[in-house]
Amino acid sequence: MGQALNKSQGRSGRKPAGDTARMGALRLLAAVDEGATLDEAAALNERLAPPDRARARRLALEVLRCTQPADAVLMPLMARRPRPDILRILRLATVEMLALGEAPHGAVNAAVALTRGLGGKGQAASGMVNAVLRKVSSAQNIWADLPAQRMPDWLRKPVAAQWGEDIALAIETAHEAGAPLDLTPKGAMPEDMPGEALPTGSYRLASGTQVSVLPGYEAGDWWVQDAAAAMAVRVLDPQPGEAIADLCAAPGGKTLQLAAAGAEVTAVDISQARLARVAENLARCGLSATLVAGDALDWRSDAPLDAVLLDAPCSATGTIRRHPELPRIRDGAGLAELTELQSRLIDHALDILKPGGRLVYATCSLLPAEGEDQMAAALARHPGLTVEPPQAPGIDPAWITPQGALRLRPDLWPERGGMDGFFILCLRKTTEGT
Numbered sequence: 001m002g003q004a005l006n007k008s009q010g011r012s013g014r015k016p017a018g019d020t021a022r023m024g025a026l027r028l029l030a031a032v033d034e035g036a037t038l039d040e041a042a043a044l045n046e047r048l049a050p051p052d053r054a055r056a057r058r059l060a061l062e063v064l065r066c067t068q069p070a071d072a073v074l075m076p077l078m079a080r081r082p083r084p085d086i087l088r089i090l091r092l093a094t095v096e097m098l099a100l101g102e103a104p105h106g107a108v109n110a111a112v113a114l115t116r117g118l119g120g121k122g123q124a125a126s127g128m129v130n131a132v133l134r135k136v137s138s139a140q141n142i143w144a145d146l147p148a149q150r151m152p153d154w155l156r157k158p159v160a161a162q163w164g165e166d167i168a169l170a171i172e173t174a175h176e177a178g179a180p181l182d183l184t185p186k187g188a189m190p191e192d193m194p195g196e197a198l199p200t201g202s203y204r205l206a207s208g209t210q211v212s213v214l215p216g217y218e219a220g221d222w223w224v225q226d227a228a229a230a231m232a233v234r235v236l237d238p239q240p241g242e243a244i245a246d247l248c249a250a251p252g253g254k255t256l257q258l259a260a261a262g263a264e265v266t267a268v269d270i271s272q273a274r275l276a277r278v279a280e281n282l283a284r285c286g287l288s289a290t291l292v293a294g295d296a297l298d299w300r301s302d303a304p305l306d307a308v309l310l311d312a313p314c315s316a317t318g319t320i321r322r323h324p325e326l327p328r329i330r331d332g333a334g335l336a337e338l339t340e341l342q343s344r345l346i347d348h349a350l351d352i353l354k355p356g357g358r359l360v361y362a363t364c365s366l367l368p369a370e371g372e373d374q375m376a377a378a379l380a381r382h383p384g385l386t387v388e389p390p391q392a393p394g395i396d397p398a399w400i401t402p403q404g405a406l407r408l409r410p411d412l413w414p415e416r417g418g419m420d421g422f423f424i425l426c427l428r429k430t431t432e433g434t
């Protein structure tokens, strides 16, 4: 490795392979440090060729999943904390070598070149970067023993209080492992579709699979949707011809499921821009629904509603496998506002539902405040409700809570690659009303 890390290589003017993607990853990481989500920052890499853009995102995702372990290796090797741009380069190279198994030679050379590219201070720091990363490259044993990245206290405390320390650790391990690519079939999946058919009806492929080259993409035979997210509509069990409102619909994975089942769907979302994505997804899949842009709290149906799906706005803490920046850019503030909105949406959903109709409440959250506690409060406010036990193929009885809800967590299905965190409960409005 010694020769490969020769400082003079950075002066040759030749960019190490993968440099563009690495620069793209560093841009994304800098934006996250400023409080942006990866989706918000994606436009920064618009000029990159699609393969480099995809690799930049994969690298940034991996760094965000392993920032704490990377720092645990790096910090003892430095006299003081480096400036943020240099720290990002060090973390990237560390994660490339220790988490992704990249050859030290390429990762270290690239890091030194990127450091020099920062100008005067970077030139001065490049020797330190080279020396530190040489040591990091032989730290595999230390890396293997490091615990997975901890959730922040505002999230970890309620999770550990609800399910215990072991489950909190298992969830952290699942966060670090990332997420595979899950698809929901519209009908039968194309026969040549690679991957694994899951017991719940979703289809699972390796993460990083290029979606647009898969069989059936053009024909709209399926859409991308996490296996846990797909369970809310399976629990609702839509029937052909039923009038169903999807009150917080965008980007529309659940609207597509409802429409594919033959329901008469009205998809409501407060965001016109996000609702445009529902329209695009429906068009690609050859499905239809009535789209309404507006506040669900102000919307009422002209016809009686057989069912309402309320996939409420929430902390999205169940999706950290896919959005590892969330714990970095959120601090739990705003939770009270969200739970207040959720309870108002629940009350409105029950109000517009016909007697005998069913409400499925779902959140992609790990916080009991947005799931178990929220529903306990709703049941106390509305005595005329019955809980419908979740019935759908592939449900493990261990996923059903004493309350009769489906509680899905990232640590479930570890041998299959996990699933997002979701809370799902189906209620029936009795004819006596609520």
Ligand SMILES: C[S@@+](CC[C@H](N)C(=O)[O-])C[C@H]1O[C@@H](n2cnc3c(N)ncnc32)[C@H](O)[C@@H]1O
Pocket (backbone or CB within 6 Å): 247, 248, 249, 250, 251, 252, 253, 254, 255, 268, 269, 270, 271, 274, 294, 295, 296, 297, 311, 312, 313, 314
């Ligand atoms: C969890 S996402 C929904 C995901 C969607 N059900 C799916 O499966 O693709 C929550 C959505 O609620 C929308 N939203 C937030 N507040 C709303 C409100 N008061 N009325 C209607 N939609 C709202 C947001 O714009 C966002 O698209």
